[in-house]
Amino acid sequence: MKKILTISTLSIFLTSCVSTKVSSKNDYDYSVLKNNSKYIVETKDGKKIRQFEFLKQTEDLIVGKQENSEVQIEKNNIEKILKPSTGKTIPLVVGVIGAAVLIPAYVGNKPVGQ
DSSP states (O other), X not given: OHHHHHHHHHHHHHXXXXXXXXXXXXXXXXXXXXXXXXXXXXXXXXXXXXXXXXXXXXXXXXXXEETTEEEEEEGGGEEEEEEEOHHHHHHHHHHHHHHHHHHHHHHHTOOTTO
């Protein structure tokens, strides 16, 4: 049971550490996207395109790669574009794991590992 709880907690942290780059809040400004960077594209029909490597944009499309194939997405079909923030995720996960180990030891007033 502990393993399932730990795995589910880690997966929540890993998927929650993203920053929004393009959305209705910034009037769909695609100029913030950087070439050869990976993004998560959420479409208006609810689909998520993960590991989308942005290559270029045209007037109506954004063009990128996903799993070695070219992908073209119409701009009017995009709900938002997210950027995974690995730099924020790693310290958060390390902190949570550290707290999960140390807090029970202090509460039980026992040395760690016993």
